[in-house]
Amino acid sequence: MSDLLRLITLQDANTRVVLLGAALLGLAAGVVGTFAVLRRRALVGDAMAHAALPGVCLAYFVVGERNFAAFLIGAFIAGLIGAGCIVLIRAHTRIKEDAAIGIVLASFFGLGISLSSAIQQQPSGNRAGLDTFIFGKAASMVRSDVVFIGVCAAAIVAIVAVLARELGSLCFDRGFSASIGRPVVWLDFLLMGLICLCAVIGLPAAGVVMTAAMLTVPAAAARFWTDHLRIMLVLSGVFGIVSGVVGVGISALRPGLAAGPLVVLVAGVIFVVSLIAAPRRGVAAAWWRRRSLRRRVLLQNLLRAMHELLEGSSPRDLRESELLAKRAWTTTQLTTALRRASRMGLAQPGDHPHAWRLTPAGVTEAASVTRAHRLWELFLIEQAEIAADHVDRDADQIEHVLPHDVIAALEARLVAQGRLPASPHAIPVVGSGGPHA
């Protein structure tokens, strides 16, 4: 417990430095990751993180000792070479991008592992700390390492902040950006370089696989909450910071646990929460919308069936068997709908068991529903091509979202055919907020 207290009050200088580094790293990965995801370069980040490894080893051969900055520069160059290989393979062969990424990722990583085991064989090799670049070990970083990483991360964030609009424009519509004279090829290179730099500085803290995940997960999570690029950037950055700080913090408390996996786990939790709970784009919201729509459609089908059975005759009770035969629905669906109609005061049990009648409110609502349905039918037959733009095409059951003004235009036609159910003008039209919920 006292460990936790020491951690959150940042009493330990080394912890302070490491947490600050983790926060900056998370922020950089979050904002760059936003563009990596929007430009569909998420897997390229993965490939570059893997491709960076032989660069670290070669840097060791050149320098001959553990030199953090040299390792990262080697990693950066190797990562860019890996990305370049992907571009070349795609441009000059029939191999598609996903296969090219797989090929480059595996071969560079294989080369990196071979080189690093060769280095470990050397007498001084295990002091090089190369394994931290594969699995990540935030705690093993010394102050100067963290400062180096932090400066790189801050530079990345600054570049993205200045160029956010142009990078967004590039991701949305590269052709348009080019048409107004932006050097899109160079912007793409710059984005690639930022992704690579981000992957490389994440290596010592989070390891190869985890650093690639940090370029994707926070951005993907942020996308659930917003439809605005700026908010997405901020959210993704915040998610990155939280993942970095919490993950590294837990790892500092429990020295047995590596920081990299913990950071990604925290990000994963944020992602799952976003996936489920985000309004509008989240799974729960989508499920709720489908459920409400289903219930509304079912109720309206019931009202229409009742109206049509009663049409042209005097009011009477309707047997459930009659209603069941009227439409293709199950007994359960019918019972559910009847119970709901009854709760809403639109229908009530009749004199006999399994018989139902419409309440006065129900009669009005049923007429209104039927009217809207027939108008919509007519609309589809006669005007769909002209007015299709006024209809929300996303709705599964468009007959229930016909807008008010279109309905008015069609009424006259139905009157002429004698098929317009009598209904006072005060009745709200279906889809414009009637009493149904």
Place this chain on the structure above:
Amino acid sequence: MTVAQATETAVEVHDVTVAYHRKPVLWDVDVLLPAGHLIAIVGPNGAGKSTLLKAILGLVPLASGKVEIFGRPLRKARSLVGYVPQRESVDWDFPIDALGVALMGRYGRLGWVRRPGKADREAALTSLAKVGMADYADRQISRLSGGQQQRVFLARALAQDATLYLMDEPFAGVDAATERAIVDVLRELREQGKTVIAVHHDLQTVPEYFDHVMLLNMRLVASGAVQDVFTRENLHKTYGGRLTVLEEAAEALRRV
């Protein structure tokens, strides 16, 4: 090629050849497109219509030849050019709303870092209003219908306040209401003396919507005023013996 009266030339395409993967898509296209007209580029699939637009915009490398816009090389004339790409060319789930897309039309004059000001926002909103999309300004673009998305693209080009507009299949897959809205905008642009060059795939509406036509099938077949050039013979040369297309063309010719 006949240009009835001596008008200013909006675009000069001079001996342009474009090749993708060593396979030529455009061969020695040489044409003058007059200013102040609504110009349709017509031809079968794979005829290089979009490629020609991209060549004019400098988006594809030219294997040979050159393009001039109002007598100037492209890089000195960019601010005069507005562009409406094919709707399918972008990801409509991108996190941006309709106003955001229209504002992109101002980026060219804003430069790299200057943020859009009040005047830019007003210009973007006015453009949206011109295509009947003002009520949808703050709607995320994936929640727009195909026709509405096309109109937002058009609004972005209008916000560029260009002199020459290049449009890649602006009428593709849109509903009738959008088609009318686009036609109205095109006519208004012509009244303002602007030039529109549009890739168009519906032969029947060529005489109605455009006054100048360029027939293309990897090579230039013909270019000129619709009544002079849009003939059965030229269409036959452009499309070969494709029956359905020729029937459409015959239908269109009856209406000229």
